[in-house]
Amino acid sequence: MGIAISSTLLHRLLNEARASPGAEICGLLFGTSERIEAAEPTANVALDPARRFEIDPAALFAAHRAARICGPQMIGHYHSHPSGLPIPSARDAEAAMGDGAYWLILTGDEAGLWRSVAFGTFEPVALEQFCMG
Template sequence: MELRISRAALDEILSSAAASPDAEICGLLLGQMTGRGAVVAALRPCANVAADPRDSFEVDPAALIAAHRAARAGGPALVGHYHSHPGGSPVPSARDAAAAEPGSYWIIAGSGALRAWYADGRPADGKGRFRAVTIVEADNR
């Protein structure tokens, strides 16, 4: 499986994470599912409304609802989301595994790096409900 995303979008996630060393950042991945994975056409940064954003994240529900409504109206699909692990690695945490919705893609930023994951609901790679996904840099114009 692969996640196609532009270098500009990857850089945006990394710079947002670097600018927030004390709290997790988060946002939505918008695009389309393909036979090989997903293509991310746009990012939608979102407010982290978690009770303690230092070590967890919760995407603002209003942004999530708006993304679903836009997709139903013909806009890009919600294919997943991204978030950061300040001071940590770009590997899903136990909290991430508990919250993972099967069928979604995750990009996690941590320690200045990004990794992509697919939540499939089965234990894999020792990461709970996630399978590692290859990030393919693409020109998504």
């Protein structure tokens, strides 16, 4: 089973990753288990953004707060691997909470979607692009 994403949104995220070849980009994903409806960029506050990412805690807190008052549901996050593959890295595995969150990993040319299913463990999820009409 996959998750749907508009080709427009996916291309926007790939362009963001391509525009930042020296640092990982990151942001939050919103939607349902069937569809990624929106993605909001956040600041990468990691001490070494060229090699890792850390979503701005204020943005994360605001997203959780909005969801509690009937806002969009946060289903995961995205980040880039500027010189890597769109697969979880060892650092990603260290951060995986096993909470079912989606991890969209971008390279600028490719995207891979993963779901955190156990501490340090991911399962691949098919990305099903659709055109907005």
